[in-house]
Amino acid sequence: MAAVTFPLACPPELTITDIEHFVAGNLTADHFRAFIANPTHHVFKAVDPATSSIAGYALVIDEEPTDPDVLAAITTRPLTMVSKMYVLPGFHGRHASTGLMSAALGHAAEVGSELVWLGVNQKNPRAQRFYQKMGFEVVGHKTFRVNVSVCNDFIYARTPRDDAT
Numbered sequence: 001m002a003a004v005t006f007p008l009a010c011p012p013e014l015t016i017t018d019i020e021h022f023v024a025g026n027l028t029a030d031h032f033r034a035f036i037a038n039p040t041h042h043v044f045k046a047v048d049p050a051t052s053s054i055a056g057y058a059l060v061i062d063e064e065p066t067d068p069d070v071l072a073a074i075t076t077r078p079l080t081m082v083s084k085m086y087v088l089p090g091f092h093g094r095h096a097s098t099g100l101m102s103a104a105l106g107h108a109a110e111v112g113s114e115l116v117w118l119g120v121n122q123k124n125p126r127a128q129r130f131y132q133k134m135g136f137e138v139v140g141h142k143t144f145r146v147n148v149s150v151c152n153d154f155i156y157a158r159t160p161r162d163d164a165t
């Protein structure tokens with residue numbers, strides 16, 4: 001699931017090698033077992049009610065950011081990060097993503113976070129439009145390394161509580 005959906009978020013200049021390297025280093029079943037076992041990491045899944053198969057997932061992290069661009073852009077604390085938000089193409093536009101984001105925002109409110117933030121590639125207009133619809137706004141810029149390639153991201157943020165979802 002993660003290997004199938006990660007390339008959908010990548011800008012066209014990334015190579016297959018970059019993408020395969022990232023998937024092998026970050027998105028294997030072992031990585032997800034570690035996410036699930038980590039108390040600051042929370043994996044949400046969207047399930048197709050017709051088949052009970054997975055339609056999408058989100059990884060939400062309650063940790064202090066380490067990226068200097070994020071630290072410069074966001075001073076509010078405590079923070080929750082929507083680290084990953086991926087839906088299979090057959091479920092785009094069918095509210096799987098809305099449900100995942102509602103779960104992420106609900107979690108952030110429950111743990112007392114004052115802000116939810118995420119990074120999105122500047123060449124991913126569909127995801128940006130989705131985040132805007134969900135009440136997020138651009139608060140800065142950062143980079144994201146995929147193997148040897150450096151991608152340009154927007155940093156988006158919103159409070160978890162003024163519910164736009």
Ligand SMILES: CC(C)(COP(=O)(O)OP(=O)(O)OC[C@H]1O[C@@H](n2cnc3c(N)ncnc32)[C@H](O)[C@@H]1OP(=O)(O)O)[C@@H](O)C(=O)NCCC(=O)NCCS
Nearest residue numbers: 008009085086087092093094097119120125126127129130
């Ligand atoms: C990002 C993602 C979770 C959003 O979920 P979704 O179900 O597709 O979201 P929605 O359909 O509700 O919203 C997408 C919006 O973008 C619009 N859109 C689609 N293609 C677009 C484009 N090329 N330019 C601008 N807007 C676009 C859609 O029309 C829709 O807006 P509307 O509801 O006003 O018509 C999903 O598309 C996805 O998993 N994408 C691949 C992985 C990815 O990019 N993840 C994000 C990583 S940061």
